[in-house]
Structure formats: structure tokens, C-alpha cells
Amino acid sequence: MSQVPGSLPRVSRRRLLGTAAGLAGATVAGSVLAGCTGSGEPAQSPAPGGGASTGAVQWWDHFRPLTSLFTKELFEPYAQAHPGVTVAHREMDAPALGQALQLARRSKQSPDVHSLAGLDGSPAALVGAGWFQPIGDFVDLEGSPIADQLLDGIHRVDGKVYSFPVFSARWHDSSPWLNTAALAEADVDPEQPPPSWDEYRATLRTLREGLSDNVHPLVLPGKEPGYLGGQIERFAMSAGGVGAIDPRTGEYAYASQPYLDAFEFLLSLQRDQLIHPASPSMSPRDARSRWAAGEAAVFAWGPWYIGGLKVQEPEAVDRGIGVWRIPTPEGNPATIYSAPPGGTFWVSAQAELPKLAAEVMFSMLDEEFMKKLAGAMDQPPILDQLVAEADVHPAYRANIANMAEVVRFAPQPQVRNAAVSQALVEMRPVDPDLGAIAQAVLTGATKDYAGALKTLQDSMTKERERAVKAAAGKGAQVSLEDWVFSDWTPGEDFRQ
Known part of the structure; x- marks a missing residue:
């Protein structure tokens, strides 16, 4: 997400599209809430410190162009490597997602992991309001390729890491x-x-x-x-x-x-x-x-x-x-x-499967997935040097090269x-x-x-x-x- 330095913009990937979706958006949000959580019970009794070790991770975002990529190259491979785990993915327009997240939080039916599109306030404000939980105990971000890009006040609050950048901010x-x-x-x-x-x-x-x-x-x-x-x-x-x-x-x-x-x-x-x-x-x-x-x-x-x-x-x-x-x-x-690249996905404080949610997020930093992410021609990946090795349209490659310059x-x-x-x-x-x-x-x-x-x-x-x-x-x-x-x-x- 881009933002004006030091300001308090609406937090989303794309400066975000600030107005609510009206009655139609409310209808979408209501249908999502009705269908995304099932009974609301975890697949098994929660394990200490991270929830159940199997079950369906609920994942909501607004990245429509990446839906197929996420499903085929992220969620399905993770599920295959972790028997008993699936990822239930919902994609919505930014305003509808913001409404759905607000409604879900009030009814204690938040997804395990979601993007910030459609929500007002800085990530720090949302952390302070109790929206999220830290993920540093679940995954080794300090040993990852983006460890030097984890910043206090953006990804880390009070010494705890809550998120990490998946996309470049250039x-x-x-x-x-x-x-x-x-x-x-x-x-x-x-x-x-x-x-x-x-x-x-x-x-x-x-x-x-x-x-x-x-x-x-x-x-x-x-x-x-x-x-x-x-x-x-x-x-x-x-x-x-x-x-x-x-x-x-x-x-x-x-x-x-x-x-x-x-x-x-x-x-x-x-x-x-x-x-x-x-x-x-x-x-x-x-x-x-x-x-x-x-x-x-x-x-x-x-x-x-x-x-x-x-x-x-x-x-x-x-x-x-x-x-x-x-x-x-x-x-x-x-x-x-x-601003430097912010956190892309966040684990909800209400997550039933926080450890699994964090692990699925963390698998996005795999270099092969990053190349495929570049090939989707959305925002450039945080490992943006991989765009040079990806199969992309010449106009996209030219645009990313220009972004690096300006x-x-x-x-x-x-x-x-x-x-x-x-x-x-x-x-x-x-x-x-x-x-x-x-x-x-x-x-x-x-x-x-x-x-x-x-x-x-x-x-x-x-x-x-x-x-x-x-x-x-x-x-x-x-x-x-x-x-x-x-x-x-x-x-x-x-x-x-």
C-alpha cells in the first residue's frame, strides 16, 4: 500500500477507494458472512499457542487478479503439504471487504487472515484497537529474505511482529x-x-x-x-x-x-x-x-x-x-x-487458526512463488528484482523499471x-x-x-x-x- 509520508490515509493497497459500497455492498457483506464460517467451530480442539493444527483457514482479500494464482500456487500446495488443512478464500471489492470485516468483527466471526482494504485508520491504530495478533512466534521472519525491511510502527508494534510486506512499495x-x-x-x-x-x-x-x-x-x-x-x-x-x-x-x-x-x-x-x-x-x-x-x-x-x-x-x-x-x-x-512497504496480510485477533494462517502467509516469501507473483503483473513483489526473471508483458516491465527510477x-x-x-x-x-x-x-x-x-x-x-x-x-x-x-x-x- 502506498501512503503519504506521515499521514493517516485509508489503509489499503491502492490508496483506497474510500466510499462504502452502499446497500449492494451490505448485501455482499451479509452473504459472505453467512457463507464463510460454517458452524463457527474449529476443526478440532485448539492447540496451545496457535489454534488447531488442521482445519479450514479463512482468508479474505481484495486481490481479484491474483485469485487464481493464490489458489493454484499458494493455497493448494500448502494444503497438499499439510494434510487436513485447507484454505477457504473470499475475494471482494475494497469497500465491500471493509464492510464485511467490520460486520464479522462485531459478530466475532472474523476470518483468520485478511488484507486491510476498505478499513479506515493506520495499521498501528488497528493494532491498538485489538484487530490483530502477532505472528513472530509462528514463523521465522527474522531469518527471512525481507528481515531488514521489517520496521517498527509499520510491521512491528511494541516489539512484536504483526505482518510483513509481500509487495514492493516502489x-x-x-x-x-x-x-x-x-x-x-x-x-x-x-x-x-x-x-x-x-x-x-x-x-x-x-x-x-x-x-x-x-x-x-x-x-x-x-x-x-x-x-x-x-x-x-x-x-x-x-x-x-x-x-x-x-x-x-x-x-x-x-x-x-x-x-x-x-x-x-x-x-x-x-x-x-x-x-x-x-x-x-x-x-x-x-x-x-x-x-x-x-x-x-x-x-x-x-x-x-x-x-x-x-x-x-x-x-x-x-x-x-x-x-x-x-x-x-x-x-x-x-x-x-x-512510505516503505507495509504489511499486506494480517492475522485476526479472533482467528481460530492463527498459526496456520501465519504459515500460509509466510509461504508467500518462497522465491518460486515470488516469481509467479511477478508474472501475475499486479503490484511488484517485495523481491522486485525477480521481475526481470518473470514472464511479463513489456509494458508492465517498462512500468516497473520506471517505478524504480522515480x-x-x-x-x-x-x-x-x-x-x-x-x-x-x-x-x-x-x-x-x-x-x-x-x-x-x-x-x-x-x-x-x-x-x-x-x-x-x-x-x-x-x-x-x-x-x-x-x-x-x-x-x-x-x-x-x-x-x-x-x-x-x-x-x-x-x-x-
Whole structure:
């Protein structure tokens, strides 16, 4: 999962798609709960310290493109090597998964292991709220290939390891993916990426003039505020921003010029009539389907895009797909900041089979599985050097190579001082957040994005101050100075 350094985003793999799924999502969640746990009894009496040694591990996630890979290359081999063990896998859209997890926890029917998609709050906050249990006693993470990537406040809380990264964090979610057939129709060369914002807009205008009436230059799903917030974050970084919190000062930066420039760039795409008119009603998955059907030439999304297409709309890949780098105001290469890779899967505090759940998770670090994970063309695996040995589409390989060049890890205060996690636990969401502001601006509900950004900045500042005081009042050795990294050099990885 990517996140803005030091901020409190919705935790999920893809900046997450922040709105609930409504009545339909509630129906999905209810049906999942009805069918996933059976009688709710373990297969046999729990063994000391880890639950039963056989039974069905309940596993929920939102990785639809990886469902077949997980089943054939992870769950089935584990079951074959461990007679009496099976894995019951459920995949849901992010908002529906978040609803299902909330309902399951309240009814004490949580799955053994799950991803975080659709849940609000930092992982540290969820640990503090009692969602998870540590896994370090079940598997040897300290002797694993990713031992040096386990960080306090992210994977380790109060000295106990709760999760580990399965995917690399060297990616962003704003690469322009291309329908090369549409570009050919408009006589636009997919091998010549427009480097600047002006050239990007000009290229989209060329597409508008050269495409059929029912094909649009760009699809921009506006139904999910989380998607829009992610695009604004990346645009701001491409304009020289360093994230929601500037590590050099420790202050929130939403009212800074890069964010203002990002909003102006987004609005310019709308003013030029370059965006699919149905975009406001689309989720990212809807937008992908429309793009795959040939209704749009460009869709900005993450490296997992082509993997999803291979599973759901393979004909779109066969038709032709390419990818550009994210443009910048002046055309110089962007620097996009990310947090170090977070935990991907977590064992529930209510898990009936926690040891088995942790062992299935741990088997993902096998090198052969990692190569197959790379071949699925979703997020790059944590052992991202294996992408070079995997069977992947040239556009995916090019995108991952670009991510390695432009994405840099920013400082994380909870890694330097674990007590920061206690302040993060205290922080409450601020509404409207960045994505909701972007949605309001695009729909015309507000024109004063500068004022809204200043209000967001002030509200986040006050909320963090309140949370730090609350944590300190409970004994945490934390202060606002923990967010200041005077030794950080922009454009470089910060070595935690």
C-alpha cells in the first residue's frame, strides 16, 4: 500500500477507494458472512499457542487478479503439504471487504487472515484497537529474505511482529495506461510520452479531435474519493511537493503551491472536455471496464492495471496496451514519495487458526512463488528484482523499471519513535479529506479549492496536536518534533 509520508490515509493497497459500497455492498457483506464460517467451530480442539493444527483457514482479500494464482500456487500446495488443512478464500471489492470485516468483527466471526482494504485508520491504530495478533512466534521472519525491511510502527508494534510486506512499495497509482489502438486511430505515437503537463493536455486534445465520437481521451473515475485523492497527491508530487506532511518541517502541506497546481491541472483536463462524461459515476473498476471496451484512450492507474486486464478483459491486452510516465509541469522526471512497504496480510485477533494462517502467509516469501507473483503483473513483489526473471508483458516491465527510477521512500516518524504509533491510534479522520474535496471541485459543489485545502491543513494540524496530547497524557513519549526530519534530502531514499 502506498501512503503519504506521515499521514493517516485509508489503509489499503491502492490508496483506497474510500466510499462504502452502499446497500449492494451490505448485501455482499451479509452473504459472505453467512457463507464463510460454517458452524463457527474449529476443526478440532485448539492447540496451545496457535489454534488447531488442521482445519479450514479463512482468508479474505481484495486481490481479484491474483485469485487464481493464490489458489493454484499458494493455497493448494500448502494444503497438499499439510494434510487436513485447507484454505477457504473470499475475494471482494475494497469497500465491500471493509464492510464485511467490520460486520464479522462485531459478530466475532472474523476470518483468520485478511488484507486491510476498505478499513479506515493506520495499521498501528488497528493494532491498538485489538484487530490483530502477532505472528513472530509462528514463523521465522527474522531469518527471512525481507528481515531488514521489517520496521517498527509499520510491521512491528511494541516489539512484536504483526505482518510483513509481500509487495514492493516502489510504485504509484498515476501512470497513464494507453489503448494503443485508439492512439493509432488518432495518429498519436504511444512510444513518445508527453513529458510536461502542457504537452499531456495537448496530446489529449489531439486524441479528442482524432477519435470517434463515442471514444474519449481520458477516463477519470470520480465515484471513489480515494482514487481522486491519490491522483491529486501524485500531481502535487510531480509539481515538486513532498507529500501531505513536509518531513523537513513536520508541518502539513495541503495549502502549499504544489497542491494548488495539482487542482488546477485536474480542472484543466475537465475544462478542455478531455474526460469521459460518465466518469463521475465510475469506480476504478468501472473505468477499467469502459477503457477495455474501447470507450477511452487513457486511464491513469497503478502497475496492477495490466494484471487485472489479463484476468478480466484479456482482449484489451491483445488489442494493444502501452504506458507513459507521469507528466510534470516542466517535463523533468518526477519524484514520487512513498512510505516503505507495509504489511499486506494480517492475522485476526479472533482467528481460530492463527498459526496456520501465519504459515500460509509466510509461504508467500518462497522465491518460486515470488516469481509467479511477478508474472501475475499486479503490484511488484517485495523481491522486485525477480521481475526481470518473470514472464511479463513489456509494458508492465517498462512500468516497473520506471517505478524504480522515480519512487523514493520518505521518512516515517513511527519507525524512528515507536511511540508515534500511539498518537496515530488517537487520530480521528478529518472530513472532507483530500479526495472528497477533489470530488466536490469536479462536480461543481465548490470552486474554492484553495480555501478547502487550507481548512483541511488546519484541521489536520489541530487533530494531530490533539492526538499527540492525548497519547502523551497516557504516558507515550511523543511530540510534534517526531515528524521533523532535518537530515532528509528530497529526491533520495530515507534510510530508516
